[in-house]
Amino acid sequence: MSGSKAQIVGVGESKYARWGKIGDVTEHALACQAIQRAVEDAGLSMDDVDGLASFAEDRNEAVFIGAELGIPRLRFGNMVWMPGGGGGCAAVANAAMAVEAGQAEVVVVYRSLCQGQFFRFGSPGMDTSGAAEPEAPTVKQADSLMIASIGFVMPYGMLMAAAAYALPTRRHMHLYGTTGDQLGMLAVTFREHASRNPRAVMGGRPMTLDDYRASPMIADPHRLFDCCLESDGACAVVVTTPERARDLAKQPVEILASEQGAPKGYGFGTFSNANVPDELYATGANEEMANRLWGKAGIGPNDVDVAQLYDHFTGCVLMQLEDYGFCKRGEGGPFIESGALSWHGGSLPTNTHGGSLSEAYIHGLNHVVEGVRSLRGESTSPVENAEVCLVTSAACVPSSAVLLGRK
């Protein structure tokens, strides 16, 4: 592990809440709160910050946040330019590049959302229900193009992400004998992790496999508890140089390697499945990117002590376990069944915060926050002596990943 890599030195978040239930606070204020807490966690002040980065078309623009927080000068304002939630790790990678290239010294990556005040992320159309300003246009051209592309499948009932991602999951079940109970065990494991995490929206709501089985079917094979939450809240991560990291408040976590990828035919995601090559269909389409990531870091899946995997839907985690080589293709189901993902003695403790299924759906940037905490020994579901953590953003669409390391 090289010592010249960018480091994560601070993490923070606002309160997380069910979407629309965050209370009388703006998305902008939540962003500021998360940034302030992350900067404070690092032992830095706003005067030190000279870069801001985000993804998924965050509405809280860098220059406005900079003005609000009194950041003296911005040298880097950066947005991942891929649709959807696949950009969380890429935004961290962009921050890392900036500090490694000397374009900035302290970059804060953040994601803030009050979906109740705007529209829900996975909505296929414009939804102004509960909008603070119902007349305000909330869908821009890029979204319109995305909507246009799914216009071909919507008449057949593909009205939401839960339906789109159901198809490759169902195919995985068909090809490999994966069962609903295996998906359910994954959801139960993450809920158990959430029960130990005071930040988790679903913290006070324990779940058994029977609860899972009894939950309503949303889009076969997706039951309610296969689907991530829809949340309001914000979180932030502070990235800086190894030199600056050396004498800050917390033990720095190194960004060992990062990769981003949108394989051919996956530009539009599974929303237009016709584009997706057959060999990628029942996968998260991340295998090639994963191999680049391992190659870059000079380590492999066996070196990973803890993982925070993007969990918009249970099946997408299952497919990522195979893409990243934690088990063979088709063996994700039995791997989950073995208890591998549990913080308590599992071989690959995963989503120790509860994930998007049970902590909050902050479009996966909360997975980076938890990745840092798990290496610092600050997780509420700690993994002893964890030195390497894999964090991923999305599957089945343009995705990204980072490998984090503790010295």
Place this chain on the structure above:
Amino acid sequence: MSGSKAQIVGVGESKYARWGKIGDVTEHALACQAIQRAVEDAGLSMDDVDGLASFAEDRNEAVFIGAELGIPRLRFGNMVWMPGGGGGCAAVANAAMAVEAGQAEVVVVYRSLCQGQFFRFGSPGMDTSGAAEPEAPTVKQADSLMIASIGFVMPYGMLMAAAAYALPTRRHMHLYGTTGDQLGMLAVTFREHASRNPRAVMGGRPMTLDDYRASPMIADPHRLFDCCLESDGACAVVVTTPERARDLAKQPVEILASEQGAPKGYGFGTFSNANVPDELYATGANEEMANRLWGKAGIGPNDVDVAQLYDHFTGCVLMQLEDYGFCKRGEGGPFIESGALSWHGGSLPTNTHGGSLSEAYIHGLNHVVEGVRSLRGESTSPVENAEVCLVTSAACVPSSAVLLGRK
């Protein structure tokens, strides 16, 4: 000059036209055309491209362009996250970082706009005149915030960029005795360069200082010919590693250094002048960023052979000449009057393509294209043996700049 820096190896553009006059072609198609030409200019194929970058909320998203052009895999999709036209050079800088950090190998930076089909860039409100889909929402939340911030000054007549930028220019005149004729000479010089450039929208329309003096006053001291064009068109720039650059079609141009900056109080630009510190008021607010740029490259203004300076308004070029140290503060007027900016014997040939005032307003990415051509000896207003070119994006708002070098 180090040999490890990213290189620009290809440039290209679509036809440029007056806004709304590009004809029966979409913005998306223009983007593809410019990218194809730039990739071809480099002697590369679409299979080589693995990154796409842009700025100013380009509507033609990376994954859609990638799908359209058959790019096999995207490893980098990146958007400068600063409002307005100040991101052209920053987008090139982001591409450079990506290839230098090994996040991608061949990144195409592009900007495409059919303002006639959407809305004009500088409009303070939503303008759907001439829109292809008048019902389509074209203003998103960030723009709404920008609009909200200028809502305080709009009632007083500050309805457009030409008015906002008039204020610091008028103050410059008051402080330093700068004259309208000096601004006019700058416009005439750029028009003369355009007259030699077959791509220039204003190529066939010569202009004298008398024509300038007779042009209508838009917002004192801005006459019509102090204001940039509003154009439709697209251009693109291909960035790669020095290794890949070595045996491509054209002589590579090295990205010596880049910087980006939004000084405190300039988050909102001059649209809300109350925020701007007095000492920055009659400047382009770029002096600090310029000094970082010179420091990083280890060269100074005297080493620059040719400059392509963002020219949304004449006064902003004048102020940049001072910010970047080509002349002392307050001496921009006499510097222009000396003929310094002319390709024909001037000490600092500037905007050899005609600039945004007379070639086209592709939000300054065409300045990077011309910067490359001027170092390759391909400019239609060539500067003999030019080795170093400064390209800037914007002034008086969040800005960026790159120094380009030929070995």
